Amino acid sequence: MTQLISAVDNRDHISGNLEAPLELLEYGDYECPYCGAAHPVVKDIQQKLGKDLKFVFRNFPLAKIHRHAFSAAVATEAAGLQGKFWEMHDLIFENQKTLEPENVSYFAEIAGLNLELFGIDIQQKTIIDKVGMDFESGLRSGVNRTPTFFINGKKYEGNWTDGQLLKYLESQLAGILV
Secondary structure, eight states: OOBOSSOOOTTSEEEEOTTOSEEEEEEEOTTOHHHHHHHHHHHHHHHHHGGGEEEEEEEOOOTTTOTTHHHHHHHHHHHHHTTOHHHHHHHHHHTTTOOSHHHHHHHHHHTTOOHHHHHHHTTOHHHHHHHHHHHHHHHHTTOOSSSEEEETTEEOOSOOSTTHHHHHHHHHHHHHHO
16 A cells, blocks of 8 residues: 555644544545545545544646646635635535636635635635645655545555445444454
């Protein structure tokens, strides 16, 4: 198994219990149909594992094949500056076939963002650099497709569909809690 090179830290977006025994990290692309299919799978896993799971999302926009992926990642990072990363993350995945700039601005409005500030933030070099750093950390960790998952720092090579990821996480949790 490949190891996660860049450990989770305060630059990451984390959902769930920070002290959870399981850490599920996803490298994802907002325009990737497989990531779109994985989104409800991850939401279900979060609900089922509750306090035993910490979920982390890192940007891995495949900009050469998904023309809106990078700008969507920048938009979620900009939303994060207003404390609304997860709201924007969910809206973009739920509407990933309509990621034109005017639609992303509409999603920002739905998420309750200050639109003037959002317009400024999406142009910030630090936000654009954050997306690039996520991508680079993925490359260094052996990510070559999206979605790619890491569980407690180790690359998950199994199938994430048909409940397989949940079963694997539950088996890992059982081993930890013994």
